[in-house]
Amino acid sequence: MTSTYSTLTGKSRTSCCTHLIHEVCTPQAFDGLRAAGRSVRRPDCTLATVDHNVPTAHRGKTALIVDPESRAQCEAMDRNVREFGISYFGLQDARQGIVHVVGPEQGFTLPGITCVCGDSHTSTHGAFGALAFGIGTSEVEHVLATQTLMQKKSKNMRITIDGTLPEGVDSKDLVLHIISVIGASGGNGCVIEYAGSVIRGLSMEARMSVCNMSIEAGSRSGMIAPDDTTFSYLRNRHLAPKGQEWDRAVAYWRTLKSDEGVKFDVEVHISASDIVPVVTWGTSPQDVVPITGTVPNPATFSDPDRRKAAKRALQYMDLVPGTRMASIRVDNVFIGSCTNGRIEDLRAAANIVRAAGADAAVAAGVRAMVVPGSSLVKRQAEAEGLDAVFRRAGFDWREAGCSMCVGMNEDQLGPGKRCASTSNRNFEGRQGAGGRTHLMSPSMAAAAALRGTLTDARQFRLSSSQAAVAIEPLTPEQLGVTLALSDVRSRTSPVIHQPAAQAPTSSALGKVLRVLKGIAAPIYIENVDTDMIIPKQFLKTISRTGMARGLFYNLRNDVNSGAAVDFILDMAPYDKAVILVSTGKNFGCGSSREHAAWSLEDFGIRCIIAPSFGDIFRNNCFQNCMLPIELDVETCRSLAQDAAAGIEFTVDLESQEINCGDREGSPIQFTIDSFRRNCLLNGYDNIAATMQHAESIAEFERQRTTNWPWLDGVGYKSQKEGKSSGNHSMDW
Numbered sequence: 001m002t003s004t005y006s007t008l009t010g011k012s013r014t015s016c017c018t019h020l021i022h023e024v025c026t027p028q029a030f031d032g033l034r035a036a037g038r039s040v041r042r043p044d045c046t047l048a049t050v051d052h053n054v055p056t057a058h059r060g061k062t063a064l065i066v067d068p069e070s071r072a073q074c075e076a077m078d079r080n081v082r083e084f085g086i087s088y089f090g091l092q093d094a095r096q097g098i099v100h101v102v103g104p105e106q107g108f109t110l111p112g113i114t115c116v117c118g119d120s121h122t123s124t125h126g127a128f129g130a131l132a133f134g135i136g137t138s139e140v141e142h143v144l145a146t147q148t149l150m151q152k153k154s155k156n157m158r159i160t161i162d163g164t165l166p167e168g169v170d171s172k173d174l175v176l177h178i179i180s181v182i183g184a185s186g187g188n189g190c191v192i193e194y195a196g197s198v199i200r201g202l203s204m205e206a207r208m209s210v211c212n213m214s215i216e217a218g219s220r221s222g223m224i225a226p227d228d229t230t231f232s233y234l235r236n237r238h239l240a241p242k243g244q245e246w247d248r249a250v251a252y253w254r255t256l257k258s259d260e261g262v263k264f265d266v267e268v269h270i271s272a273s274d275i276v277p278v279v280t281w282g283t284s285p286q287d288v289v290p291i292t293g294t295v296p297n298p299a300t301f302s303d304p305d306r307r308k309a310a311k312r313a314l315q316y317m318d319l320v321p322g323t324r325m326a327s328i329r330v331d332n333v334f335i336g337s338c339t340n341g342r343i344e345d346l347r348a349a350a351n352i353v354r355a356a357g358a359d360a361a362v363a364a365g366v367r368a369m370v371v372p373g374s375s376l377v378k379r380q381a382e383a384e385g386l387d388a389v390f391r392r393a394g395f396d397w398r399e400a401g402c403s404m405c406v407g408m409n410e411d412q413l414g415p416g417k418r419c420a421s422t423s424n425r426n427f428e429g430r431q432g433a434g435g436r437t438h439l440m441s442p443s444m445a446a447a448a449a450l451r452g453t454l455t456d457a458r459q460f461r462l463s464s465s466q467a468a469v470a471i472e473p474l475t476p477e478q479l480g481v482t483l484a485l486s487d488v489r490s491r492t493s494p495v496i497h498q499p500a501a502q503a504p505t506s507s508a509l510g511k512v513l514r515v516l517k518g519i520a521a522p523i524y525i526e527n528v529d530t531d532m533i534i535p536k537q538f539l540k541t542i543s544r545t546g547m548a549r550g551l552f553y554n555l556r557n558d559v560n561s562g563a564a565v566d567f568i569l570d571m572a573p574y575d576k577a578v579i580l581v582s583t584g585k586n587f588g589c590g591s592s593r594e595h596a597a598w599s600l601e602d603f604g605i606r607c608i609i610a611p612s613f614g615d616i617f618r619n620n621c622f623q624n625c626m627l628p629i630e631l632d633v634e635t636c637r638s639l640a641q642d643a644a645a646g647i648e649f650t651v652d653l654e655s656q657e658i659n660c661g662d663r664e665g666s667p668i669q670f671t672i673d674s675f676r677r678n679c680l681l682n683g684y685d686n687i688a689a690t691m692q693h694a695e696s697i698a699e700f701e702r703q704r705t706t707n708w709p710w711l712d713g714v715g716y717k718s719q720k721e722g723k724s725s726g727n728h729s730m731d732w
Ligand SMILES: CC(C)[C@H](C(=O)O)[C@@H](O)C(=O)O
Pocket: 024, 025, 052, 118, 119, 120, 121, 134, 406, 539, 590, 591, 592, 593, 594
């Protein structure tokens, strides 16, 4: 399936059809463009919004954002989109929302495209049969400048779910079940295709929830072949093709499916009847248990690493094995995020409140928030009366944004507080330092809000008279939004900057790595996620430097007092470490934040050795001239012993060897992609290298215009036809 989607312009460069951007991962990329005197190659294929930092208590001008760092990031976005001529759904725009809700909602996400975004949940867009994946900031800069990316073909994995989902089981239960089956690193290096009768029967919203969490299964990208469900969702969306182009597009989209008998690198079969309503108990999305079950006993895990991780998780979550999940009290409930902040999710949650009767109320002592995924979802929900249902029961009805999914705005979970959440990550400190997250579906979260404990939502049954009346998506006019569509994908005039003297562009530029000699620090944690490497508060910067302070912040400092606690990187000789050795797999999983690589580098780490890596993190390391080395678990464990003994390591990239003292088995050989190796040895400027292929990129774009004209924005079309786009005032 994937080969159908990758549109290669050169040996290893993928042309990106659409590029979504948000305020957190772009300021440094735009600065890089400015410094190098580069423009945005395809403003018509780039769409911007603000979501992570925005307040959900009010809407208004960016200038009203109280937190100075959040405000600075949003203002940087305002400036950058203006300067580079990019279509933008800013804080006052009726179409603003979470980037992964906005793209599909506008029809910017289409089947057959390659879609990228500086955000790990870009996998969401795979629900449309797009090859969609998250990238780091350096890659964002590369895409802005060239509309292409350096890519290596991924492995293919197919997960087939057949049968009928039992009553009360929804797409969130399904995807959490999948992650528990294949594990949080199960999809490393793969693109997942979701198939089977259950997937075919899902709505687009549900498909998006499933693809969204592919990254939590270790895969950068998940996809579903487009079908009539996809087409009817897209028909009449603002940026979807219209008229004859629509017919032509649909005819093409129907061809986008895996060939009969095609061989996948990995096949997984799941029976729908095995799936039940679930919640998470630990600090990895793979820590899943039926809501009717109990907190597991780590001693029952056969894998020693899993056992250790489970013990650590239970300590963090303050849970005791054997406790009934449904007896666990919660302080907060969060309904929202790019996984479950769409209209269907809000309807499901509201249905539970309706089923609880006219007197339904949020349990005493619980704070429950409903945060729509976009401002248009909010208006739709209000038109359906869902806000009234929530408000009446004591839920807090908010403005759109990422909110407590990540806590970059004021919506944070306090230390020691427990949250029933419809988001996608239950990592340590994810929703707030010291906060404890249980992931679940919207109906289960609503049920938890009413009962005050984790609750089986099947206890709330709707009578037909209580059932929510879902209405067709409202038109912009009905929503009371006068959409000025003229500014969407119509930009034409690239802004060319003069290179700034001595200013840095993409991060690795000018750096090389040949031989690295020094102290290695051992880390014994499984699935070290990038939230753990650098928590959210350190992402609120518009610079790439000075991030060592944030490195492993929550492991190095007491959550309540902020006082330093013993952590390996603060103890001699490891405070001078240049190498990290992780015994746990999936190092750097989760978020695409390049800040994780920046903070390691700023501390002095140039090489990380682990049994496996999160795919986006691995790329981010290379982009910053850092070397991620993958070795088997046993070798990592023995290297960690050497590191713990304070033995100095020598990593030689030329000979691809690791030497540590005169240990047995030394030197250890490692393999590395030859292109990446060359870049590290010679310090390439990837963007400049790609720009040498400008003619092939232009030729590819010409073919694309001929074959798939609906992928060009209006402004680009008229520019090609020699018409002036005036002051961006053309209609779509
Ligand atoms: C800020 C962004 C880089 C990050 C991501 O990549 O996922 C965020 O959306 C998250 O969910 O942690």
